[in-house]
Amino acid sequence: MKLSQRVLTMPESSIRKLTPLADEAKKAGRRIYHLNIGQPDLPTPKSFFAGINNFREEVLSYCPSPGLPKLLEVFSAYYQHRGIPLTPRELLVTNGGSEALLFSFMAVCDHGDEILVPEPFYTSYSLTASALGIKLCPVPTFVEDGFHLPERGEFVKRITPRTRALLVTNPGNPTGTVYTQEEMKMLAGLVQDFDLFLIADEVYREFVYEGEYKSFLEFPSLWERVLLVDSISKRFSACGARIGSLACKNPKVMRQLYKLAETRLAVAMVEQMGAIALAETPAEYFREANLEYKRRRDVSIAKLQSIPGVYCRRPEGAFYILARLPVVDAEEFAAWLLRDFNLDGASVMLAPANGFYLTPERGRDEVRIAYVLREEDLANAFTILGEGLRVYNSTVASPVVSS
Amino acid sequence: MKLSQRVLTMPESSIRKLTPLADEAKKAGRRIYHLNIGQPDLPTPKSFFAGINNFREEVLSYCPSPGLPKLLEVFSAYYQHRGIPLTPRELLVTNGGSEALLFSFMAVCDHGDEILVPEPFYTSYSLTASALGIKLCPVPTFVEDGFHLPERGEFVKRITPRTRALLVTNPGNPTGTVYTQEEMKMLAGLVQDFDLFLIADEVYREFVYEGEYKSFLEFPSLWERVLLVDSISKRFSACGARIGSLACKNPKVMRQLYKLAETRLAVAMVEQMGAIALAETPAEYFREANLEYKRRRDVSIAKLQSIPGVYCRRPEGAFYILARLPVVDAEEFAAWLLRDFNLDGASVMLAPANGFYLTPERGRDEVRIAYVLREEDLANAFTILGEGLRVYNSTVASPVVSS
Structure with missing residues (x-):
């Protein structure tokens, strides 16, 4: 009995590896802000x-x-x-x-x-x-x-x-x-x-x-x-x-x-x-959704760009930001955030960007951020991310200077 | 621009060829008994x-x-x-x-x-x-x-x-x-x-x-x-x-x-x-469905086996009968039934069996019959089928003696 190469060579998603850590953190009573999910949170009409x-x-x-x-x-x-x-x-x-x-x-x-x-x-x-x-x-x-x-x-x-x-x-x-x-x-x-x-x-x-x-x-x-x-x-x-x-x-x-x-x-x-x-669905639905996401994008970009070592540019659409973090391995950092870090009982879940690249090593220091949370939650999440990066780089990893 | 061989070599279903003929017949006011569809007609719970x-x-x-x-x-x-x-x-x-x-x-x-x-x-x-x-x-x-x-x-x-x-x-x-x-x-x-x-x-x-x-x-x-x-x-x-x-x-x-x-x-x-x-869903739902289909199977088999030249054996399950007809090409016969034949304004749609065989020429004289109609409709449909075969073989095609 042989399974096919087509399935055996399919990678398992890094999100799949992080999900048990997020579940553990929630069981331990922590609040997790999900910046990892590409699913809009606005009401379905x-x-x-x-x-x-x-x-x-x-x-x-x-x-x-x-x-x-x-x-x-x-x-x-x-x-x-x-x-x-x-x-x-x-x-x-x-x-x-x-x-x-x-x-x-x-x-x-x-x-x-x-x-x-x-x-x-x-x-x-x-x-x-x-x-x-x-x-x-x-x-x-x-x-x-x-x-x-x-x-x-x-x-x-x-x-x-x-x-x-x-x-x-x-x-x-x-x-x-x-x-x-x-x-x-x-x-x-x-x-x-x-x-x-x-x-x-x-x-x-x-x-x-x-x-x-x-x-x-x-x-x-x-x-x-x-x-x-x-x-x-x-x-x-x-x-x-x-x-x-x-x-x-x-x-x-x-x-x-x-x-x-x-x-x-x-x-x-x-x-x-x-x-x-x-x-x-009335046309206002789209207009309001657009305004809402645009506001969130602007909040997110401002907060992200204010974190030392984080690099991203302002994207024109969708509800994602692909950002470079001052870490060597964003997947390890994302796991650490869920497993070992919290700020006032809360942490964030990120989508490591390696899953979006086929070329080996590309995207290793990047994460995708989906701004599908309310503005105040986004603001909290980015505060946690900034503090997490500071602690991680001062205690866990040697800091990386962004190029 | 080249389409893939994987799609180009996929056959188009014979039902797809027959459907326009059935639509034409219905437009002309004829009633069509669908013996071709593998879809149960009993109510969804x-x-x-x-x-x-x-x-x-x-x-x-x-x-x-x-x-x-x-x-x-x-x-x-x-x-x-x-x-x-x-x-x-x-x-x-x-x-x-x-x-x-x-x-x-x-x-x-x-x-x-x-x-x-x-x-x-x-x-x-x-x-x-x-x-x-x-x-x-x-x-x-x-x-x-x-x-x-x-x-x-x-x-x-x-x-x-x-x-x-x-x-x-x-x-x-x-x-x-x-x-x-x-x-x-x-x-x-x-x-x-x-x-x-x-x-x-x-x-x-x-x-x-x-x-x-x-x-x-x-x-x-x-x-x-x-x-x-x-x-x-x-x-x-x-x-x-x-x-x-x-x-x-x-x-x-x-x-x-x-x-x-x-x-x-x-x-x-x-x-x-x-x-x-x-x-x-209560257990009676399955019992009643089973009894109903069993009755239909028995009606269908009795009617089919009484048509000269038709050969089939009594199947043990599902709601299909694969029957050999006394024709050379069941797909042509199925098209003829829809295009050129009716009995008191009604005809039947059959599923030619060639679509169920990969080996060339196999199943050419066979059809699949789905007994997903009420008993009285099934009885009418098989009367039409029998009369259709008689007319087809006496006027259109040379009759074929079933082996």
Whole structure:
């Protein structure tokens, strides 16, 4: 009996290693501020629950594989309103953004094929690629540049005959970076010149605090080659619904995606009913959410930048900050915070950034901070972090001078 | 831009080709009896809807990747009650049986590895295998034997150094066959002697009409090597919920399955709440469902066997009959029934069996019949089928003498 290399080589997440320590700390009566979770804390619109609470069928039957027609219309209307021209036939409802990603990878890559991706990137990309025997080729970006893109040559030199697609997250996770129009045009030219697919993960579209945001599907020249990965998880604080979508304006691609959708028959019916009802969410919901997160970002950045040795730049979107800490190993520090430190009975949980890098050693001194706590909690959490760093570096580790 | 071979080589389902014809017929005012759909028509227990109708959270957050702890307990209690010793830690909640299958394949096979499977088998097996670059090696079974298993040598001669697992569906889809204790023991010996995993799809466990039923997990000698694929879809007439489960008593395997579960973060929360409430379903629900399906099976078999040239044996479980028809090409006949035939304004939709075979030409004259209609509808449907066959063979095709 042999387990597959595809699972054996998948890394276990560092968060998984830290969770037992956080549980221990809570058992010991300590309060833990979770800066590690990429899950919005704002209320899910009540319409979602109204949508499911009146749901009652004699038989809970399979939905059509591409999704409930009404939900496809709701998604189409949302995109049209946003200036993204997608018809219901160009859309699939998926089991969260995760399945949209899985289907994208399956549709464009065979075993051994390659996908370019700016690094750091969302952990599930490498796990999904491992599971499918696909090679991710990271293009490095850096905290000093606010994780903005390097010049085109850095992408070009990593393109091989096996390269099939470029994968980008915009706004970014774990970086919060929103690409400029110039960066998007560079990428658009690149995928056209090298005839690649562009897998665009835009699940944080509604969270942009600086400048104008454009979807990659707003470039008509890219219509045949963009696979748009999306989800209601962040947009509506509805991570638990597991309702995502995958869109493509190329009918040849959609035909193959339909086949993939048939392999798993359908997406959960009740959650789709809830997602349909979200269409009634007033525009203020997004405006208020945006203002709230922008305030939190500004509080977080100010507090972080005031901690000696911490380096980060102000990200333009999402609800993440990737920060460099004055430590050698952020995972060890994160474990120490949970295990050995508290300030007035409270500590913080961080997401070590090594899980967002494929290149060995990169991100070892970085952490991702998700500002999905209320402002006063954020302020407390950063006070604890600052004090934790001071104590750690004066008693546990030799201090590291930030470069 | 190149689409992957893994999707391009996936066949489009024959049902997909027939569906537009059925839609046309309905538009023309004809009634279509659906004998093609593997979806139970009995009511979903009301407790499911009670479970979701009181559900209201401030934030609809991610469930734990392995599933809601309460649902894992409910599943564990169900199995224990059935004599299948599974603890919550040996279970994962999945997006339907489909995802349980996907994870099983991913965990035990790399690209190019092989899985033995008695043929005919459920279509999604070959689609999922294609998507992952896994080779299914069919072991033929035949309508004359009621699709019971051939002798061990037929399995042994197909085992190669790349064979990693044996996949069985018991009770069977599309066959309705329930394996005898002797057949199960033969398979148990086989996987032990050749050190293979046994992927046991037992989603039709509650639908057995003859003899005693045993799960493969009731053989303690198999505990380390069985991956149990399951679902509430058939058990509770709840296909639309997309709640399945994957179980394994081998902690080394479970550890890898947890990683796969993390790649897609979580399963839909609301449907899990409904599934938890299903624990309250009284035992009569299963007894009544069983009696109802048994009656339907007997009506269907009697009617089918009375049609000249039709050959089938009485299956022991599930709600399917795989029957040989006196036609050369059952797919053409099924299309003709929808396009060109009606009896008093009604016709039937059949599932051509070619989709359940990987071996070319096998099953060409067979159809799968799902007896998920009320008895009087079933009787009408088979009258139409018989008359359709008579007309088809006397006017359209040259009649074929059944061997």
